[in-house]
Amino acid sequence: MKSIVCLVKSLLILVLTYCCSSACLAQEARSNTEISVGIDGGFPVGSFHKQSNIGIGGSLKYGYNINPTAAVTLQSGYISFLGKNTRQGEGPVYKTFQTAQIPVKAGLRLTKGRYYIEPQAGVSFLAGGPYHNTAFTYAAGIGKKLLDHFDVCVRYEAWSNNGTSSFIGLRLAYTFRNIVIR
Numbered sequence: 001m002k003s004i005v006c007l008v009k010s011l012l013i014l015v016l017t018y019c020c021s022s023a024c025l026a027q028e029a030r031s032n033t034e035i036s037v038g039i040d041g042g043f044p045v046g047s048f049h050k051q052s053n054i055g056i057g058g059s060l061k062y063g064y065n066i067n068p069t070a071a072v073t074l075q076s077g078y079i080s081f082l083g084k085n086t087r088q089g090e091g092p093v094y095k096t097f098q099t100a101q102i103p104v105k106a107g108l109r110l111t112k113g114r115y116y117i118e119p120q121a122g123v124s125f126l127a128g129g130p131y132h133n134t135a136f137t138y139a140a141g142i143g144k145k146l147l148d149h150f151d152v153c154v155r156y157e158a159w160s161n162n163g164t165s166s167f168i169g170l171r172l173a174y175t176f177r178n179i180v181i182r
Contacts, residue, residue, distance in 0.1 A: 034176060044165070048166060077102070103123070114145045117140070126161075154170055
């Protein structure tokens with residue numbers, strides 16, 4: 001698990017460095033692409049809430065604007081759901097397991113003014129407790145573009161593999177627009 005986490009962190013840093021340098025070098029060029037870097041929070045719901053109260057992580061999203069109101073997106077990241085202290089009846093207090101999710105999702109963002117909706121689907125690589133596998137992942141988000149480069153999104157996200165675990169996610173991101181990828 002630690003090697004997967006290190007690999008994902010290294011890849012995110014590498015892509016972020018490339019994107020930042022490309023954005024600086026391509027100030028005059030125009031394109032239909034954008035890359036955003038975000039901080040993600042997750043608040044488990046349903047049966048998943050019994051195992052964790054909160055998740056924290058980060059994500060990287062690529063967007064290709066088909067037209068001014070629609071964009072195809074690809075998103076990946078890492079989110080760690082912390083275990084929580086619990087007890088059954090009068091028994092001793094114990095800590096539930098920590099769960100890590102590495103989602104890889106594709107989506108379609110539909111924009112009206114500064115607001116947008118974005119359904120997504122993909123796969124998640126899971127680790128921790130009973131989760132050591134991959135699962136089908138789906139999400140639906142509603143967001144608002146703030147100022148020129150900031151964006152906030154609230155989403156419902158779930159993964160399914162022998163049952164479903166879900167959470168309400170919150171993402172605050174900075175967007176690099178008009179990225180020229182050579």
